[in-house]
Amino acid sequence: MPKETVKRITTIGGQALIEGVMMRGPKKTSMAVRLPDGSIDLSVLSTPSLREKYAFWKLPLLRGIATFIDSLRVGFSALGASAEKSGLEDDEEPSKFDRWMQEKFGDKIMNVIMAAGTVLGVVLAILLFFFLPTLVFNGIELLAGSGIEGWRSVVEGVMRILIFVAYILFCAHMPYIRRVFEYHGAEHKTIFCYESQEELTVENVRRHSRFHPRCGTSFMVIMLLLGIIIGFFIPFTNPLLRTVVKLLCIPIVVGIGYELIRICGRYDNWLTRIIAAPGLWMQRITTQEPDDSMIEVAIAAMKDVIPENGEDIVGGCGCAK
Structure with a gap:
Protein backbone atom coordinates (compact mmCIF):
# COMPACT_ATOMS: atom_id res chain seq x y z
CA MET A 1 0.00 0.00 0.00
CA PRO A 2 1.23 3.55 -0.33
CA LYS A 3 3.25 4.31 2.78
CA GLU A 4 2.28 7.89 2.98
CA THR A 5 0.03 10.46 1.44
CA VAL A 6 2.25 13.48 1.60
CA LYS A 7 0.71 16.65 0.18
CA ARG A 8 -1.94 18.04 -2.02
CA ILE A 9 -0.62 20.35 -4.69
CA THR A 10 -2.40 23.49 -5.82
CA THR A 11 -0.23 25.90 -7.79
CA ILE A 12 -1.61 29.12 -9.18
CA GLY A 13 -0.24 29.90 -12.63
CA GLY A 14 -2.04 32.80 -14.29
CA GLN A 15 -5.71 31.88 -14.22
CA ALA A 16 -5.11 28.13 -14.25
CA LEU A 17 -4.77 25.86 -11.23
CA ILE A 18 -2.46 22.86 -11.33
CA GLU A 19 -4.14 20.39 -9.01
CA GLY A 20 -3.27 16.89 -8.05
CA VAL A 21 -2.15 14.36 -5.47
CA MET A 22 1.02 12.59 -4.51
CA MET A 23 1.19 8.97 -3.43
CA ARG A 24 4.21 7.44 -1.77
CA GLY A 25 4.59 3.70 -2.23
CA PRO A 26 7.20 1.19 -1.04
CA LYS A 27 9.30 1.65 -4.18
CA LYS A 28 8.65 5.15 -5.45
CA THR A 29 6.67 8.35 -5.03
CA SER A 30 4.34 9.42 -7.83
CA MET A 31 2.72 12.79 -8.40
CA ALA A 32 -0.40 13.02 -10.57
CA VAL A 33 -1.60 16.48 -11.57
CA ARG A 34 -4.56 17.68 -13.56
CA LEU A 35 -3.18 19.98 -16.26
CA PRO A 36 -5.13 23.02 -17.51
CA ASP A 37 -6.06 21.10 -20.68
CA GLY A 38 -7.81 18.43 -18.58
CA SER A 39 -5.23 15.66 -19.01
CA ILE A 40 -3.49 13.88 -16.13
CA ASP A 41 0.28 14.10 -15.97
CA LEU A 42 2.32 11.58 -13.95
CA SER A 43 5.76 12.26 -12.54
CA VAL A 44 8.04 10.08 -10.42
CA LEU A 45 9.82 11.97 -7.67
CA SER A 46 13.15 10.23 -7.15
CA THR A 47 14.07 10.93 -3.54
CA PRO A 48 15.42 7.79 -1.78
CA SER A 49 14.10 7.60 1.76
CA LEU A 50 16.39 7.72 4.77
CA ARG A 51 15.16 4.29 5.82
CA GLU A 52 16.29 2.86 2.50
CA LYS A 53 19.73 4.45 2.75
CA TYR A 54 20.46 3.84 6.44
CA ALA A 55 19.17 0.83 8.37
CA PHE A 56 19.20 2.52 11.79
CA TRP A 57 16.40 4.86 10.64
CA LYS A 58 14.11 1.81 10.63
CA LEU A 59 14.25 1.55 14.43
CA PRO A 60 11.13 2.50 16.42
CA LEU A 61 10.86 6.24 17.13
CA LEU A 62 13.69 6.97 14.67
CA ARG A 63 11.55 5.77 11.74
CA GLY A 64 8.98 8.43 12.57
CA ILE A 65 11.62 11.16 12.45
CA ALA A 66 12.94 9.75 9.15
CA THR A 67 9.45 9.66 7.63
CA PHE A 68 8.82 13.25 8.72
CA ILE A 69 12.07 14.45 7.13
CA ASP A 70 11.36 12.48 3.95
CA SER A 71 7.87 13.97 3.75
CA LEU A 72 9.29 17.48 3.89
CA ARG A 73 11.91 16.70 1.25
CA VAL A 74 9.48 15.03 -1.13
CA GLY A 75 6.84 17.70 -0.57
CA PHE A 76 9.32 20.43 -1.41
CA SER A 77 10.31 18.59 -4.61
CA ALA A 78 6.65 18.15 -5.53
CA LEU A 79 5.91 21.84 -5.14
CA GLY A 80 8.81 22.67 -7.42
CA ALA A 81 7.70 20.13 -10.01
CA SER A 82 4.10 21.34 -9.92
CA ALA A 83 5.28 24.94 -10.38
CA GLU A 84 7.18 23.94 -13.50
CA LYS A 85 4.14 22.16 -14.91
CA SER A 86 1.94 25.16 -14.29
CA GLY A 87 4.10 27.28 -16.53
CA LEU A 88 3.75 30.13 -14.02
CA GLU A 89 3.24 32.57 -16.87
CA ASP A 90 0.33 34.83 -17.57
CA ASP A 91 -0.53 37.66 -19.92
CA GLU A 92 0.15 40.38 -17.38
CA GLU A 93 3.17 42.65 -17.70
CA PRO A 94 5.76 41.67 -15.05
CA SER A 95 6.26 44.22 -12.29
CA LYS A 96 9.56 45.88 -11.48
CA PHE A 97 10.00 43.48 -8.57
CA ASP A 98 9.33 40.47 -10.86
CA ARG A 99 11.92 41.72 -13.33
CA TRP A 100 14.45 42.34 -10.54
CA MET A 101 13.90 38.81 -9.18
CA GLN A 102 14.34 37.33 -12.64
CA GLU A 103 17.53 39.28 -13.27
CA LYS A 104 18.92 38.47 -9.83
CA PHE A 105 18.14 34.76 -9.60
CA GLY A 106 17.38 33.63 -13.16
CA ASP A 107 16.31 29.98 -13.39
CA LYS A 108 16.65 29.58 -9.62
CA ILE A 109 13.87 32.06 -8.89
CA MET A 110 11.34 29.36 -7.96
CA ASN A 111 13.77 27.72 -5.52
CA VAL A 112 14.40 31.11 -3.92
CA ILE A 113 10.68 31.83 -3.58
CA MET A 114 9.96 28.43 -2.03
CA ALA A 115 12.94 28.70 0.32
CA ALA A 116 11.84 32.17 1.46
CA GLY A 117 8.27 30.95 1.93
CA THR A 118 9.49 27.98 3.95
CA VAL A 119 11.62 30.13 6.25
CA LEU A 120 8.77 32.61 6.81
CA VAL A 136 0.14 34.80 27.03
CA PHE A 137 0.21 32.41 29.99
CA ASN A 138 2.91 34.50 31.67
CA GLY A 139 0.59 37.50 31.34
CA ILE A 140 -2.32 35.55 32.80
CA GLU A 141 -0.10 34.38 35.67
CA LEU A 142 0.87 37.96 36.49
CA LEU A 143 -2.82 38.77 36.90
CA ALA A 144 -3.99 35.55 38.59
CA GLY A 145 -0.93 34.73 40.69
CA SER A 146 1.62 31.91 40.70
CA GLY A 147 -0.97 29.42 41.94
CA ILE A 148 -1.93 28.57 38.38
CA GLU A 149 1.60 27.53 37.38
CA GLY A 150 0.61 23.86 37.50
CA TRP A 151 -1.84 24.50 34.68
CA ARG A 152 0.79 26.02 32.37
CA SER A 153 1.24 23.05 30.03
CA VAL A 154 -2.51 22.43 29.72
CA VAL A 155 -3.35 26.08 29.03
CA GLU A 156 -0.50 26.47 26.53
CA GLY A 157 -1.53 23.23 24.82
CA VAL A 158 -5.15 24.28 24.54
CA MET A 159 -4.05 27.61 23.06
CA ARG A 160 -1.95 25.82 20.44
CA ILE A 161 -4.87 23.58 19.52
CA LEU A 162 -7.23 26.55 19.24
CA ILE A 163 -4.73 28.39 17.01
CA PHE A 164 -4.38 25.30 14.84
CA VAL A 165 -8.14 24.80 14.50
CA ALA A 166 -8.72 28.50 13.80
CA TYR A 167 -6.03 28.46 11.10
CA ILE A 168 -7.54 25.37 9.42
CA LEU A 169 -11.04 26.87 9.54
CA PHE A 170 -9.74 30.11 8.04
CA CYS A 171 -8.03 28.20 5.21
CA ALA A 172 -11.14 26.09 4.61
CA HIS A 173 -13.05 29.22 3.55
CA MET A 174 -10.64 29.89 0.69
CA PRO A 175 -12.03 28.39 -2.55
CA TYR A 176 -8.74 26.94 -3.80
CA ILE A 177 -7.86 25.52 -0.36
CA ARG A 178 -11.26 23.84 -0.27
CA ARG A 179 -10.31 22.12 -3.53
CA VAL A 180 -7.08 21.02 -1.85
CA PHE A 181 -9.19 19.44 0.90
CA GLU A 182 -11.37 17.76 -1.72
CA TYR A 183 -8.27 16.18 -3.29
CA HIS A 184 -7.29 15.12 0.21
CA GLY A 185 -10.62 13.31 0.49
CA ALA A 186 -10.00 11.66 -2.88
CA GLU A 187 -6.66 10.34 -1.60
CA HIS A 188 -8.19 8.75 1.48
CA LYS A 189 -11.06 7.19 -0.43
CA THR A 190 -8.65 5.73 -3.00
CA ILE A 191 -6.37 4.30 -0.31
CA PHE A 192 -9.34 2.71 1.46
CA CYS A 193 -10.50 1.19 -1.82
CA TYR A 194 -7.08 -0.28 -2.50
CA GLU A 195 -6.73 -1.64 1.03
CA SER A 196 -10.12 -3.34 0.58
CA GLN A 197 -8.58 -5.06 -2.47
CA GLU A 198 -11.29 -3.66 -4.72
CA GLU A 199 -10.73 -2.62 -8.30
CA LEU A 200 -9.64 1.02 -8.49
CA THR A 201 -12.58 2.56 -10.32
CA VAL A 202 -14.33 5.86 -9.68
CA GLU A 203 -17.51 4.02 -8.65
CA ASN A 204 -15.70 1.81 -6.12
CA VAL A 205 -13.60 4.63 -4.67
CA ARG A 206 -16.60 6.92 -4.25
CA ARG A 207 -18.24 4.47 -1.79
CA HIS A 208 -15.41 4.66 0.76
CA SER A 209 -14.88 6.99 3.70
CA ARG A 210 -12.76 10.11 3.46
CA PHE A 211 -11.66 9.78 7.11
CA HIS A 212 -8.43 7.83 7.61
CA PRO A 213 -6.80 7.07 11.00
CA ARG A 214 -3.24 7.51 9.73
CA CYS A 215 -3.66 10.82 7.95
CA GLY A 216 -1.23 13.70 8.35
CA THR A 217 -4.02 15.69 10.01
CA SER A 218 -4.31 13.05 12.73
CA PHE A 219 -0.55 13.10 13.11
CA MET A 220 -0.55 16.87 13.67
CA VAL A 221 -3.34 16.63 16.27
CA ILE A 222 -1.53 13.87 18.15
CA MET A 223 1.66 15.95 18.15
CA LEU A 224 -0.25 18.87 19.69
CA LEU A 225 -1.69 16.60 22.39
CA LEU A 226 1.70 15.02 23.10
CA GLY A 227 3.11 18.52 23.43
CA ILE A 228 0.84 19.08 26.43
CA ILE A 229 2.29 16.03 28.19
CA ILE A 230 5.89 16.92 27.41
CA GLY A 231 5.25 20.50 28.55
CA PHE A 232 4.80 19.26 32.13
CA PHE A 233 8.48 18.28 32.19
CA ILE A 234 9.82 21.62 30.95
CA PRO A 235 10.59 23.75 34.03
CA PHE A 236 11.35 27.03 32.27
CA THR A 237 8.88 29.92 32.20
CA ASN A 238 10.89 32.35 30.09
CA PRO A 239 9.14 32.44 26.67
CA LEU A 240 12.37 32.34 24.66
CA LEU A 241 14.03 29.60 26.69
CA ARG A 242 10.85 27.51 26.88
CA THR A 243 10.41 27.85 23.10
CA VAL A 244 13.96 26.63 22.47
CA VAL A 245 13.46 23.57 24.69
CA LYS A 246 10.14 22.77 23.01
CA LEU A 247 11.81 22.94 19.60
CA LEU A 248 14.51 20.54 20.81
CA CYS A 249 11.74 18.15 21.92
CA ILE A 250 10.10 18.07 18.46
CA PRO A 251 12.00 14.93 17.32
CA ILE A 252 10.75 13.09 20.42
CA VAL A 253 7.16 14.19 19.77
CA VAL A 254 7.41 13.24 16.08
CA GLY A 255 8.81 9.79 16.91
CA ILE A 256 6.14 9.00 19.50
CA GLY A 257 3.35 10.46 17.36
CA TYR A 258 4.35 8.34 14.37
CA GLU A 259 4.29 5.15 16.44
CA LEU A 260 0.82 5.99 17.80
CA ILE A 261 -0.51 6.69 14.29
CA ARG A 262 1.04 3.42 13.11
CA ILE A 263 -0.67 1.50 15.92
CA CYS A 264 -4.03 3.17 15.21
CA GLY A 265 -3.82 2.06 11.59
CA ARG A 266 -3.02 -1.55 12.43
CA TYR A 267 -5.37 -2.21 15.32
CA ASP A 268 -9.02 -1.38 15.90
CA ASN A 269 -10.01 -1.40 19.56
CA TRP A 270 -11.39 1.04 22.13
CA LEU A 271 -7.93 2.45 22.93
CA THR A 272 -6.89 3.11 19.33
CA ARG A 273 -10.31 4.59 18.60
CA ILE A 274 -9.84 7.07 21.48
CA ILE A 275 -6.35 8.00 20.23
CA ALA A 276 -7.55 8.44 16.64
CA ALA A 277 -10.78 10.29 17.49
CA PRO A 278 -9.41 13.89 17.65
CA GLY A 279 -7.61 13.52 14.33
CA LEU A 280 -10.63 11.97 12.64
CA TRP A 281 -12.73 14.88 13.90
CA MET A 282 -10.29 17.37 12.40
CA GLN A 283 -10.48 15.53 9.08
CA ARG A 284 -14.07 16.70 8.82
CA ILE A 285 -12.45 20.03 7.99
CA THR A 286 -9.27 18.99 6.15
CA THR A 287 -11.01 16.47 3.89
CA GLN A 288 -14.07 17.15 1.76
CA GLU A 289 -16.06 15.01 -0.64
CA PRO A 290 -14.28 15.01 -4.02
CA ASP A 291 -15.80 15.03 -7.48
CA ASP A 292 -15.15 12.25 -9.99
CA SER A 293 -12.36 14.12 -11.76
CA MET A 294 -10.42 14.38 -8.49
CA ILE A 295 -10.90 10.69 -7.83
CA GLU A 296 -9.49 9.96 -11.29
CA VAL A 297 -6.31 11.86 -10.41
CA ALA A 298 -5.95 10.01 -7.09
CA ILE A 299 -6.44 6.66 -8.84
CA ALA A 300 -3.77 7.54 -11.41
CA ALA A 301 -1.28 8.37 -8.65
CA MET A 302 -2.16 5.22 -6.72
CA LYS A 303 -1.81 2.86 -9.67
CA ASP A 304 1.61 4.28 -10.45
CA VAL A 305 3.07 3.31 -7.05
CA ILE A 306 1.57 -0.19 -6.68
CA PRO A 307 4.35 -2.82 -6.97
CA GLU A 308 3.71 -5.40 -9.65
CA ASN A 309 4.04 -8.29 -7.20
CA GLY A 310 1.43 -6.78 -4.86
CA GLU A 311 3.81 -7.14 -1.90
CA ASP A 312 2.21 -4.26 -0.04
CA ILE A 313 -1.37 -5.55 0.12
CA VAL A 314 -1.87 -5.70 3.89
CA GLY A 315 -4.33 -4.26 6.33
CA GLY A 316 -4.06 -0.70 7.55
CA CYS A 317 -3.84 2.74 6.08
CA GLY A 318 -1.41 4.29 3.71
CA CYS A 319 -0.12 7.24 5.70
CA ALA A 320 2.33 5.41 7.91
CA LYS A 321 3.24 1.83 7.25
Missing part, protein backbone atom coordinates in the same frame (compact mmCIF):
# COMPACT_ATOMS: atom_id res chain seq x y z
CA GLY A 121 6.35 29.75 7.47
CA VAL A 122 8.66 28.15 10.04
CA VAL A 123 9.25 31.47 11.83
CA LEU A 124 5.50 32.19 11.92
CA ALA A 125 4.77 28.69 13.26
CA ILE A 126 7.36 29.07 16.02
CA LEU A 127 5.93 32.44 17.05
CA LEU A 128 2.30 31.26 17.01
CA PHE A 129 2.60 27.75 18.42
CA PHE A 130 5.54 28.02 20.82
CA PHE A 131 6.39 31.60 21.81
CA LEU A 132 2.91 33.19 21.91
CA PRO A 133 1.20 30.62 24.23
CA THR A 134 4.01 30.93 26.79
CA LEU A 135 3.93 34.72 26.59
